[in-house]
Amino acid sequence: MPELMDWAAILLRWGHVMAGIAWIGTSFYFNWFDLSVRQPAAPVLNGNVRGTLHEVHGGSFYYHEQYWPEQAPARMLAHGGPAQLTLLTGLGLMALFYWYGADVYLVDPQVAHMSKGHAIALSVGGLLLAWPLYYKLCRSVRDDRLIFFWMAVAIAVAACLYSHLFGGRAAFIQIGAMLGSIMVLSVHFVIIPNHIAMLRQIRAGEALDIAHGERAKRVSQHNNYFTLPVIFTMLSIHFPLATGHPLNWVILLLVMGFGVTLRHWRNLTFKKGRSDRRLLLCALALLAAAVGISKTDLSAPTETPKAAALPSDAQIRTIVHARCAACHSDHPTNPTFTTAPLGFRLDTLEQVKAGADKIVQRAVRGRDMPLNNTTGMTDAERAELGAWLASAQDGSK
Numbered sequence: 307m308p309e310l311m312d313w314a315a316i317l318l319r320w321g322h323v324m325a326g327i328a329w330i331g332t333s334f335y336f337n338w339f340d341l342s343v344r345q346p347a348a349p350v351l352n353g354n355v356r357g358t359l360h361e362v363h364g365g366s367f368y369y370h371e372q373y374w375p376e377q378a379p380a381r382m383l384a385h386g387g388p389a390q391l392t393l394l395t396g397l398g399l400m401a402l403f404y405w406y407g408a409d410v411y412l413v414d415p416q417v418a419h420m421s422k423g424h425a426i427a428l429s430v431g432g433l434l435l436a437w438p439l440y441y442k443l444c445r446s447v448r449d450d451r452l453i454f455f456w457m458a459v460a461i462a463v464a465a466c467l468y469s470h471l472f473g474g475r476a477a478f479i480q481i482g483a484m485l486g487s488i489m490v491l492s493v494h495f496v497i498i499p500n501h502i503a504m505l506r507q508i509r510a511g512e513a514l515d516i517a518h519g520e521r522a523k524r525v526s527q528h529n530n531y532f533t534l535p536v537i538f539t540m541l542s543i544h545f546p547l548a549t550g551h552p553l554n555w556v557i558l559l560l561v562m563g564f565g566v567t568l569r570h571w572r573n574l575t576f577k578k579g580r581s582d583r584r585l586l587l588c589a590l591a592l593l594a595a596a597v598g599i600s601k602t603d604l605s606a607p608t609e610t611p612k613a614a615a616l617p618s619d620a621q622i623r624t625i626v627h628a629r630c631a632a633c634h635s636d637h638p639t640n641p642t643f644t645t646a647p648l649g650f651r652l653d654t655l656e657q658v659k660a661g662a663d664k665i666v667q668r669a670v671r672g673r674d675m676p677l678n679n680t681t682g683m684t685d686a687e688r689a690e691l692g693a694w695l696a697s698a699q700d701g702s703k
Contacts, residue, residue: 309644311402311644312644312645314398314402315399315402315403318395318398318399318402319399321391321395322392322395322396322398322399325388325389325391325392325395326388326392326540328388329385329388329389329391329392330533330537332385332388333526333529333530333533334530334533336385336526337526337527337530337573338576339359339370339372340372340523341573341576341577342359342576342577343356343357343358343359343370343372344357344358344359345357345358346358346371350371351371352371352373352375353373353376354373354374354375354376355371355372355373356372356373356374357371357372358370358371358372359372374514374516374519375508375514376508376514377508377511378505378508378509382505384498384501386493386494386497386498386501389489389490389493389494390490390493390494392486392490393486393487393490393491393494396483396486396487400429400433400479400483404429404476404479404480405426405429405430407642408422408425408426408429409422409642409680410640410642410677410678410680411473411475411476411642411677411678412425412426412429412472412473412476413425413472413473413678414472414473414474414476414678414679415678415679416473416678416679417469417470417471417472417473417678418470418471418472420471425471425472428468428471428472429472429476429480432464432468432480432483432484433483433484433487436484436485436487436488437487437488437491437492437495439460440457440488440492441491441495441496443456443457444524444525444528450524450527450528453528454531454566458559458563461481461485461559461562462555462559464480464481464484465477465481465555465558465559466555468480468481468555469554469555469558473549473674473677473678474548474549474550474551474554474674475542475543475549475674475677476678477549477554477555477558478539478542478543478545478548478549478554478558479539479540479542479543481539481558482535482536482538482539482540482542483539485532485535485536485539486536486540488532489529489532489533489536492525492526492528492529493529496521496522496525497522497525497526500518500519500521500522501518501522503515503518504518504519530569530573531566531569531570532566533565533569534562534565534566534568534569535561535562535565535566537565538558538561538562538565539558542558546667546668546674546675547600548561548596548600549674550673550674551599551600553599556599557596557599557600560592560593560595560596560599561592561593561596563592564589564590564592564593564596567585567588567589567592568586568589570585571585571586571589616693616694616697617690617691617693617694619655621690621694622655622658622690622691622694623655625683625687625690625691626652626658626691628681629676629681629682629683629687630652630669630675630676630681631652631653632676632680632681633646633647633676633677634646634647634650634651634652635651635652635653636651636653640680650664652665658695659695659698662695662698662699665691665695666692666695666696669683669688669691670688670689670691670692670695671692673688
């Protein structure tokens, strides 16, 4: 059974990454295509042509026409599958790790005391609310600038809320999952149905109602702007500098703002054929602000005087066994793990010395390990471990 769970995690992660690459890659390509087509300067193959584009890739040349068809073509390709597979595999990962393992991944007693059930309910509730609120906003507001203003407000509120409920890594993943669900459900409930409606009109010989295309294109463009922020949150488990900071939600908002602004800069460059450096500078300023905050130590001062004497090997062995080896061991005692995460084992002092850089980064400086401090590692123990590792790296041990 544990092996089956491990294989489920492997296949879900693999499938999620592949589906996400296919979906986001296609989205990026067609967004670039839509903004890069130009009015034809030569005779075209079809009527109702809105723009044409020439490309070279992989040793071949390509010619494209963007048009409104008057009759159904013999072969028509669609691109909805990868988005739906991304949603299914993403929900599988959330269920397997963040809901089934909520006591390890979601609940952080240092942030908020809550039961596993309450944590799961808060996570699922956020996912269930995200799409209806976004859809209602799009139906009520026509100006996309206002859409993004209210989306920014909603994301800021959600980021602040979840960062005070869950551990930093879980809060970032939760915000990314909420945005990702908005993107996928936009494909499923808006883009695909409007595509189907247009295809039915063409096949029935009716005049094409391009309002369907405009509705689909609108949320597709929204998705294009959400993409970089979502990718950042999905990878954020590797960014302890951001997720472990007391103002992690502010860092998240600044990085998201950087991603959206950078995306807008690129889109305008595609559309106008020239770069607006003001937008690029604005994006870089947001990123610089995030970096600046991450370098600021806002943690409360603690009583962690250095030990008068260097900790002994026995003391370090006791600390590592009590605080780290529950997960990072040949035989983890934490029921969430059947093998050591990332294969990082700390059963012996030699393994502790070999992993010194990672331990100092994650447990001594970053303090995001143990995960959500489930084993209750104290500041004094972190200081002792850091001093012992520094001594070991200096060669005095």
